[in-house]
Amino acid sequence: MTAILERRESTSLWGRFCNWITSTENRLYIGWFGVLMIPTLLTATSVFIIAFIAAPPVDIDGIREPVSGSLLYGNNIISGAIIPTSAAIGLHFYPIWEAASVDEWLYNGGPYELIVLHFLLGVACYMGREWELSFRLGMRPWIAVAYSAPVAAATAVFLIYPIGQGSFSDGMPLGISGTFNFMIVFQAEHNILMHPFHMLGKPLRTNLLMRVTDSVKRKKLTIS
Structure with a gap:
């Protein structure tokens, strides 16, 4: 049986730091x-x-x-x-x-x-x-x-x-x-409450939250 010894290349301190990071x-x-x-x-x-x-x-x-x-x-x-x-x-x-x-x-x-x-x-x-x-x-x-x-x-x-x-x-x-x-x-x-983007963003966010909540509830019912 032949054993092959291979010298391991020494890694620099910077190289070890990069690998760890x-x-x-x-x-x-x-x-x-x-x-x-x-x-x-x-x-x-x-x-x-x-x-x-x-x-x-x-x-x-x-x-x-x-x-x-x-x-x-x-x-x-x-x-x-x-x-x-x-x-x-x-x-x-x-x-x-x-x-x-x-x-x-x-x-x-x-x-x-x-x-x-x-x-x-x-x-x-x-x-x-x-x-x-x-x-x-x-x-x-x-x-x-x-x-x-x-x-x-x-x-x-x-x-x-x-x-x-x-x-x-x-x-x-x-x-x-x-x-x-x-x-x-x-x-x-x-007067940010009267800004059209603010008025549009509120119902869109609420609607998205309701859809996500409904989707989670349906998945729980399906699993159970």
Whole structure:
């Protein structure tokens, strides 16, 4: 009997990293989009939690009348929010190093812009990661396509609308009461309930939900 010994080619560290990143055998698929998704979402989540608990009041209107949104400044879970960046900043890119001090950065609502930009980049990468996993498994990309709807909605209220209004201060506050306040102000200023696309979208969504529910019920009856 002849034994053939074959020398195994040593893979470089970068090669092993690439194989691990793109492997579908991992419990949670990472992918190349995940390399960017993980740090951006972790950053957004960490800053959100810290700011929601302890951020000082923010001069949202740029008129030196700061509004408090954190728990340590008198709010509860319902009324608390991350207050949008000051109107004095407008649409300027406002990282920490652009401010004279951290206190000034907090006073002008820097955490809001940091959270929103990291969050939008993170969820966009999450969508790309869904497509990447589908591609590697030989699946169609419909999961990523479906997820593009909430990504588009988040981009609309956190980025597109503030750009249209000329300031991040018009973005949606990151909180429960802040969300409802944004909806009420949006209706008062733009009368979105009378927009034909909005009126058309509501019954279409309800009709689609009813059809899906009915289809699920029929399948359950068929199985039983």
